[in-house]
Amino acid sequence: MQVALYSRGFITEDISNIRLLLEELKRAEITAIIYEPFFRTLQQHISFEETPTLFSAAEDLPGKIDFLVSLGGDGTLLDTVCYVRDTNIPVIGINFGRLGFLASIGKEEIYALVQALLNRTYVVDQRSLLHLDANIPLFGDVPYALNEFTIHKKDTSAMVKIHTYLNGEFLNTYWADGLIVATPTGSTGYSLSCGGPIVFPDAGNFVITPVAPHNLNVRPIIVPNDNIISFEVEGRSDQFLCTLDSRMETIDNRVQLAIKKEAFKLSLLRLDDSNFLHTLRNKLLWGIDARNAIKI
Template identity: 80%
Template sequence: MHVALYSRGFVKEDLEDIRFLLEELNRQEITPVIFEPFYRELRPHVQFYPETEVFSHAEDLNQRIEFLVSLGGDGTLLDTVSFIRDKNIPVMGVNFGRLGFLASIGRNEIHEVVDSLISRNYVVDKRTLIHLDTSIPLFGNVPYALNEFTIHKKDTSAMVKIHTYLNGEFLNTYWADGLIVATPTGSTGYSLSCGGPIVFPEAASFVITPVAPHNLNVRPIIVPDNNIISFEVEGRSDQFLCTLDSRMEVIDNRVQLAVKKEDFSISLLRLNEGNFLHTLRNKLLWGIDTRNAGRK
């Protein structure tokens, strides 16, 4: 079995857990295929087994890769989307970061992670992606995102006007710093911090959330994900920001933008005892009121 390992990097506190993960993979005769920059960073600190391999590009992840394990926070896991693309390689996120809605498996569960991959004892969550169509090439071969698409003013310039349409029918003009279109997965990210609702991962919907709207009666709205959402942008500045998750492009108001549901999805793996409700209670500290003592 070949398992890819991806991380943006590490701090010294992570080394013991990384060594333990590599030992567990070796114990189960699993070949680790490590992201090449991460591998180079680890080499002075880790004794690798001879079977260890590396990858650098999406094309390196072929059919022999059965799983990809993300080591970091949610941002690290979002990076993996650009590597696995439509290859249907399941991703399991081990949280070396902070909050961890997506990378919700604790570093203390590494032994369980490896055993679950061997025994196939895990739960697969299919997550919707959002696809961006544009009048000029943007975002290379990865014009999609797991969390959200955004339009945003570039700097400290005045707010922008974002004319928004559903299947060609006018929805609203947002006078705001920007606009977010989030998937259910992304509803607990940037959209949530801007007042958007939490949406269950299996909900077939997108959340449209304005960023710092000038009109107080403008609120986030949930729309079915079979809609095509298109935009026209105006502003005093000639340039705006367009993002897919953590990737960013600078555009002008001549660029035509539209988003829709991507044709394929991504598979996130979790251990059997974890689920979305458990993650919400744990990460958002729901039920911390002592009057809820005894509730599971």
């Protein structure tokens, strides 16, 4: 079995957990293939008997990778979309970050995770992606996202007007700082912080959420993901920002943009004792009343 390890970086407190993961993988005779920039930093703290196989791009991954493990927070896991692409390699998120909606496996579950990989006692969820079409090349070979697409004003410029269409039919003009189109997975991300609803991951929807709208009667809307959502952008500034998850491009008002459902999905692995309802209760502290902690 071969497992790829990806991380943006780590803090000193994470070294013992990373060492534990490497030891457990070796004990289970699972080969670790490590993201090169991560390895170069890691070898300053952990001694390796020999240099492991390294990768720095999707093309470097061997053809028989069984899993890709993300070490970090949700943002780190979002990066893995650029490496697994349409290969259907399951992605596992060990949460070294804070909230961890996607990277849902705790540091204390590393042993349990390795055993689950060996015994195949895990669950793989299929998460839908969104795809960006544009009249100019944007985002290279990875014009898709797991969480969201956004159009946003640049720097401190004035708000923008985003004319939005569903299958060519006019929906609304958003006067706002920006606009988010989120997948169900992304509904608990940027969209949620802007007042958008929580959507179950297996729902067939997009969530359209304005960012700081000037028209206060404009609210988030859920639309079926078989729609094509297109945009025309205008504003006082000549340039705007366009993002797919954490990746960003600068565009102008001549760029034509459209969002649709991607043809393939991302396989996201979780342990069989965890599900979306458990994550909601745990991460959003549902059912916990702060008044119970007050002592008079």
